[in-house]
Amino acid sequence: MAENLVNFGILGCAKIAIKLARAINLAPNSILYAIASRSLEKAKQFATQNGLPETIKIYGSYEELLDDPSIEVVYLPLPTSLHVQWAVLAAQKKKHVLLEKPAALDVGDLDKILEACVSNGVQFLDGSMWLHHPRTMKMKELLFDSNLVGQVDFIHSTSTAKVPPEFFENNIRVKQDMDALGVLGDLGWYCVGAVLWAKNYRLPNVVSALPAGVTKNSAGIVLSCTACLNYDQDHKTVAIIHCSFFSYTSMDLSITGTQGSLHLKDFVIPYQEGSAFFDLASPATFMDDQTGWNVKTEKVVVDNETPQEALMVQELARLAQGIKKCGFPPDNRWPEISRKTQIVVDAVKKSIDLDCKPVYL
């Protein structure tokens, strides 16, 4: 049985690693095989505190974990500035790479990682969990197969989280040498990803940050940002993204098209595991006397036995098995999604750096 399970190793004991350790063991085709921290003590503590089984290997350095030939996939929840170094090394050691988002500090860095994955024949996947939720699949089906929303005119996406004051002092997400993209990398990555997803991964023509929407700390790290992504090909689409460390939790995605609209308020992390929903208005018109709507918004519920993060792990383990057992090539689709997301995140950053001038792609 265990030989059919893909062995995962976790490189770094960040908080998000707890969620992934659980996900790796929930996914039916993977198992958590090893964890590593820069100190053996910290890794042991992480294993004990999170009730990991004693059979798990514990390493006191990242290199040792990467040298373990039993490990097939490495999950890297490291500060973004360390992604190139460790993801490239993981690929060179023939490990498939599950890289926490933002994938890299810029597309130049990401390309180094993706090239290492290609030349070593390993799969790359970034940690955008929501793309693996069956709700996302269902929405995609309605958007692209059934065309229930028609052509997309307007997209609104937010990802905000109110953080405690000490976050602004200590957290890696506001440090130039750790996560120089700030809120753009941490939360904006989701908004940009949602817009690209809704446009079936077409890149926008122009990206502009909105002057009043940008707040930075004294080191120049972006703490909140509103930006406009414009599409001119085929059908004109305007997308607004808003990410902030100041507002309360929000993760809205609204897509308005020529035939209907689609709304959800928890697109990044569903309100609860096991079941999620979205609202679909299509076709909705007014009653003749304009006293109400002819068709009310429909609540579309999508159940999922397995949480989205475990489905993400399952997808990567499936691809890893296909490469190993059937000689399949790595799936290009996932690194392409990451690369396009990075290109647009970079463009928002560039627009901010240019005092909110438009950046053409």
Add this chain to the structure above:
Amino acid sequence: MAENLVNFGILGCAKIAIKLARAINLAPNSILYAIASRSLEKAKQFATQNGLPETIKIYGSYEELLDDPSIEVVYLPLPTSLHVQWAVLAAQKKKHVLLEKPAALDVGDLDKILEACVSNGVQFLDGSMWLHHPRTMKMKELLFDSNLVGQVDFIHSTSTAKVPPEFFENNIRVKQDMDALGVLGDLGWYCVGAVLWAKNYRLPNVVSALPAGVTKNSAGIVLSCTACLNYDQDHKTVAIIHCSFFSYTSMDLSITGTQGSLHLKDFVIPYQEGSAFFDLASPATFMDDQTGWNVKTEKVVVDNETPQEALMVQELARLAQGIKKCGFPPDNRWPEISRKTQIVVDAVKKSIDLDCKPVYL
């Protein structure tokens, strides 16, 4: 009994007049007393087709209706270009004015109307029905009294309606000599009004249309528009408005603040009469392991026996009675709301005319 009812006259037989005729008779303190069209035939046809009682007076000219001393309030569902002429004359004839939105083509025109109302001691109210729904009152209470959302960081408001192709040829809303504000006046008025409402009627500092969001017809009338309204005083707020004749029905209002968020998708016209709802997330945080939300969005339901348009009529009739019976002065609050809305609509229009340059208020 009838002497306690305020007599309304309707000036013009536009489609929206059907809704208001019903509302005037649903409101407990008003009655529809007369209608006028530019031709007696058209006015008679309107009365018959809409089952109005035979007791209603029917006039074949606007002047005759305004000369009827029994009429206390006049509702004007006229093309915007005719507002100044007829609203000023109505005020001069000592009629209270219920003016369909957009109130005027620009604030200069609106000021002529408001000055006529002030100097003649009559009440002014524009036709923004949603401001009179008890759901709006409930949201206001939670926003401003209970402070459940905290300080407002981000507002998103849309008003879109997909119109048939012939609309673009014939409708008054796309004609330079009728409704030169186009979609900005017809639908954008609501979005701007919602932002001002959410900011307790503070004006934004800067208004900018977003280049890719603007579509005009060959006559230069705006058919779709996305714009950004920025607030810098006290607390930085970014508001995005989007109005369009191309997208399917949407009327979203989302308010995200430091303590929570508030969402509704039918703010202009509720899905149905009798009951409406909005979603409130406050306080919503993630569970420690980030697998879900600690508090789900709460659905707040607000019942209303009387439809919002009848509540609007009721408010105006109440004010008219106060002026007549108790010698109260007209309520300044309503014309101020209209005037601020007009100022911001004008600023969006100006930004569009300046190739989307920012307009400072």
